[in-house]
Amino acid sequence: MHTIRVWDLPTRLFHWLLAACVVGLIVTGSIGGNWMNWHLRLGYAVLTLLLFRLVWGFVGGHWSRFGSFVYAPSSLLAYLKGRGKPEHQVGHSPLGALSVFGLLLILAAQVGTGLISDDEIAFFGPLVRFVSGETVSLATGYHKDIGKVLVLALVALHLAAIAYYKWVKKQALVRPMIDGDKQVPVSVRSARDTAGTRVLALVVLALCGWGISELVSLGAAF
Numbered sequence: 287m288h289t290i291r292v293w294d295l296p297t298r299l300f301h302w303l304l305a306a307c308v309v310g311l312i313v314t315g316s317i318g319g320n321w322m323n324w325h326l327r328l329g330y331a332v333l334t335l336l337l338f339r340l341v342w343g344f345v346g347g348h349w350s351r352f353g354s355f356v357y358a359p360s361s362l363l364a365y366l367k368g369r370g371k372p373e374h375q376v377g378h379s380p381l382g383a384l385s386v387f388g389l390l391l392i393l394a395a396q397v398g399t400g401l402i403s404d405d406e407i408a409f410f411g412p413l414v415r416f417v418s419g420e421t422v423s424l425a426t427g428y429h430k431d432i433g434k435v436l437v438l439a440l441v442a443l444h445l446a447a448i449a450y451y452k453w454v455k456k457q458a459l460v461r462p463m464i465d466g467d468k469q470v471p472v473s474v475r476s477a478r479d480t481a482g483t484r485v486l487a488l489v490v491l492a493l494c495g496w497g498i499s500e501l502v503s504l505g506a507a508f
Contacts, residue, residue, distance in 0.1 A: 347477030
């Protein structure tokens with residue numbers, strides 16, 4: 287077995303911050319009332335994190351880059367038939383990649399519709415004024431019903447997959463997301479995780495936060 291750095295620190299922090307924010311969104315959205323102020327803030331935080339992950343998917347550590355876990359349909363079929371390659375045990379497997387992309391897309395849709403949603407009581411998204419009333423109604427319906435169910439379902443599926451890999455396939459997925467290292471059956475490259483890459487991640491995150499702040503402020507500018 288070979289021990290390599292598979293997840294760089296920025297990817298690990300992104301993962302846990304996103305998880306905390308999603309839990310916070312579910313809780314605050316369910317409680318409602320004045321907690322909706324935190325619901326909005328957490329939504330902006332998730333949007334910032336998603337934008338960061340999009341950029342980091344091109345400039346981050348090797349196993350965090352999209353190019354390392356975008357698989358052809360044939361690779362997915364082979365993996366499902368038990369004919370996966372040893373490399374599939376390093377970063378995201380073909381099935382795990384689908385889960386990651388699905389979760390990112392669903393979360394993006396959820397926070398995106400939140401920007402143009404209106405509960406017709408006291409809270410509304412910062413960009414509602416830029417779309418029609420019909421669009422606001424559709425976005426609100428999706429955000430409160432369909433999107434919420436999809437997020438909960440994908441979170442449950444994610445947790446179930448972790449349990450399955452731990453107890454059935456005897457592969458730990460949580461520990462590498464904590465310390466970054468993983469034991470793999472093949473000799474492959476380690477992800478670059480240096481002071482330089484961490485500074486780069488901070489710059490990217492700051493720029494993403496600034497961009498989301500500017501986007502949100504558009505609603506207050508009119």
